[in-house]
Amino acid sequence: MSDQSRWLEALEPDQFVAATETPLPRRKLSRGVLVLLIALRIYVFITAPIVVYAFVRALLTP
Amino acid sequence: MGQDLAQISPLAEQFSRRARLEDLARGRDRHRVLETRRARRPLRLLWLLTGPGLLAMLGENDGPSMVSYATTGATYGVGFFVPFILLTFVMAFAVQEMTVRLGAATHRGHAELIFARFGPFWGYLAMADLVVGNLLTLVTEFIAIQAGGLYFGAPAPVSVGIGALVVIASLALRRYATWERAVMIFAAFNLLFVPAALFAHPDGAALARALATWRPLQGGFSVAFVTLAMANIGATVTPWMIFFQQSAVVDKGLTVADLPQGRIETALGAVVAAVAAIATIVATAPLFAAGIDVSKFVSGPDFASALRPLIGSTGATLFALGVLEAGLVAAMTITTSSAYAFGETLRAGHSLNLDFTEGRLFYGAAIVSTLAAAGVVLIPGAPLLAMTLTVNVIATLMMAPALLLLLLLANDREIMGRLANGRFANLIGGTIVVAITAVGAIYGLVVVFPGLLGN
Numbered sequence: 001m002s003d004q005s006r007w008l009e010a011l012e013p014d015q016f017v018a019a020t021e022t023p024l025p026r027r028k029l030s031r032g033v034l035v036l037l038i039a040l041r042i043y044v045f046i047t048a049p050i051v052v053y054a055f056v057r058a059l060l061t062p
Numbered sequence: 063m064g065q066d067l068a069q070i071s072p073l074a075e076q077f078s079r080r081a082r083l084e085d086l087a088r089g090r091d092r093h094r095v096l097e098t099r100r101a102r103r104p105l106r107l108l109w110l111l112t113g114p115g116l117l118a119m120l121g122e123n124d125g126p127s128m129v130s131y132a133t134t135g136a137t138y139g140v141g142f143f144v145p146f147i148l149l150t151f152v153m154a155f156a157v158q159e160m161t162v163r164l165g166a167a168t169h170r171g172h173a174e175l176i177f178a179r180f181g182p183f184w185g186y187l188a189m190a191d192l193v194v195g196n197l198l199t200l201v202t203e204f205i206a207i208q209a210g211g212l213y214f215g216a217p218a219p220v221s222v223g224i225g226a227l228v229v230i231a232s233l234a235l236r237r238y239a240t241w242e243r244a245v246m247i248f249a250a251f252n253l254l255f256v257p258a259a260l261f262a263h264p265d266g267a268a269l270a271r272a273l274a275t276w277r278p279l280q281g282g283f284s285v286a287f288v289t290l291a292m293a294n295i296g297a298t299v300t301p302w303m304i305f306f307q308q309s310a311v312v313d314k315g316l317t318v319a320d321l322p323q324g325r326i327e328t329a330l331g332a333v334v335a336a337v338a339a340i341a342t343i344v345a346t347a348p349l350f351a352a353g354i355d356v357s358k359f360v361s362g363p364d365f366a367s368a369l370r371p372l373i374g375s376t377g378a379t380l381f382a383l384g385v386l387e388a389g390l391v392a393a394m395t396i397t398t399s400s401a402y403a404f405g406e407t408l409r410a411g412h413s414l415n416l417d418f419t420e421g422r423l424f425y426g427a428a429i430v431s432t433l434a435a436a437g438v439v440l441i442p443g444a445p446l447l448a449m450t451l452t453v454n455v456i457a458t459l460m461m462a463p464a465l466l467l468l469l470l471l472a473n474d475r476e477i478m479g480r481l482a483n484g485r486f487a488n489l490i491g492g493t494i495v496v497a498i499t500a501v502g503a504i505y506g507l508v509v510v511f512p513g514l515l516g517n
Contacts, residue, residue, distance in 0.1 A: 003090075004086060004089075006093055007086055007089030007090045007092070007093045008085060008086065008089045009089075009093075010089050010090075010092035010093035010095075010096050011085060011088060011089045011092055011315070012169075012317055014169055015088065015092075015169050015315060015317070016081070016085055017080070017081035017084050017085055018081050019169075020169055020170055021077075021409075023178060024168075024170075024175070024178040024179060024477065025178075025476075026178070026179065026180075026181055027179040027180065027474065027476070029180070033470060036466060037184060037463070037466065037467075040462050040463040040466055040499070041187065041463060043459075043462060043463075043499060043502070043503075044191070044459060044460060044462070044463060046506070047459045047502050047503070047505070047506045048456075048459065050505075050506045050509050050510060051452060051455055051456055051459065051509075053509065053510075054452070054455075054509045055445075055448050055449075055452045058448045058452075059445050059448050
């Protein structure tokens with residue numbers, strides 16, 4: 001058996017690049033999960049401008 | 063299958079060639095692992111499977127992280143933050159262990175899984191967080207490299223140019239395994255902070271007391287305290303680590319059978335990184351004892367210059383070298399994290415086992431982000447100090463949604479099967495999300511209402 005064949009045999013079937021190209025099915029998100037995802041996204045949208053404000057204030061402070 | 067595809071179109075032929083290259087390179091590494099397992103050589107097996115966890119943990123001991131630890135040591139000395147940092151690394155292990163399981167169970171990268179399971183809306187939002195966070199962090203790594211160069215007398219364009227060249231050259235190794243070992247050699251120098259700490263003649267009893275009692279905490283709770291606490295959390299757990307380690311686990315080819323070694327090397331990485339972080343606090347504690355104001359220090363080498371009269375020039379030089387190394391290693395790992403996520407999002411080739419032709423989008427993303435970050439540092443008058451201090455805070459804020467997505471994926475029995483999170487892992491993961499969200503909310507409140515904490 002050639003080296004290359006031996007190497008390919010060492011891979012599990014779902015490790016081959018061709019196997020990982022198969023798309024996974026989309027997951028159905030429950031209402032609770034959606035609420036959590038949206039809540040944390042709102043959290044980032046609120047806190048990010050505060051960080052920007054603190055950043056600008058630090059720049060303007062002599 | 064490859065030959066069938068090649069008959070369909072040139073595009074399919076190109077895919078077939080890329081897939082074969084990647085499969086062969088990964089199969090070669092896996093063959094070595096299987097042979098070692100068969101020969102019952104546990105230490106050699108652990109060595110072969112070590113890499114993703116160690117690099118994620120040591121990569122996160124980066125330029126801004128070392129500045130955060132140095133600021134902590136210089137502002138608070140040896141006290142509350144020593145056990146606090148130890149705790150953040152326990153958190154980091156709990157988070158990163160999930161990425162090892164995800165990668166080994168699904169053989170897919172983190173970005174790929176988010177897009178596949180949650181759809182493009184949540185996928186692009188997660189990518190936006192990652193791109194912003196990674197680019198800003200990458201800029202601060204080049205700030206560390208530039209400042210380290212200045213300490214040794216190298217002009218900024220020279221040190222930044224060499225840094226960018228090393229990062230890009232590491233990509234030319236064209237083998238995941240070679241790249242990993244090369245970056246691990248650089249990462250070992252993170253331990254330079256240990257001898258630097260010894261030059262500070264640390265008080266072992268004070269260190270033990272701090273670990274046991276979480277005291278002293280000079281000044282109590284204040285805006286500075288909350289900012290440093292956030293920066294120290296951001297110095298330990300960040301979104302890029304999640305994306306990097308899972309993709310690296312997949313690129314390395316870890317399987318379910320390798321999970322014990324994957325966990326051990328992640329824990330090992332956490333321990334080594336925690337030792338380097340605590341050593342940094344100990345090394346800079348003399349600045350606290352001498353009452354030196356470090357609020358205007360731009361980078362690690364500023365600390366090194368201030369430390370020279372206190373711990374000697376050898377200790378200070380080791381400290382400056384450590385910061386330079388921290389920036390360089392993090393630049394390599396963060397660049398790769400961005401490239402993996404970019405390739406997975408576009409469903410293009412995304413492996414360090416590819417050559418430049420087959421992985422041009424993957425390598426292109428890495429090279430463009432490296433050059434952009436290096437370019438920003440060379441802009442005259444760029445606010446480097448404010449950027450360095452802000453980056454870890456941003457990383458902490460963006461960690462909350464990233465962690466939720468990670469927890470959801472780790473609980474997804476359709477893809478994880480029996481490797482899905484148990485109750486204990488969920489309890490720890492949930493607690494980390496709540497804690498990080500709460501610290502972020504407190505930070506927001508004290509910035510908007512500075513009088514809230516009474517100082």
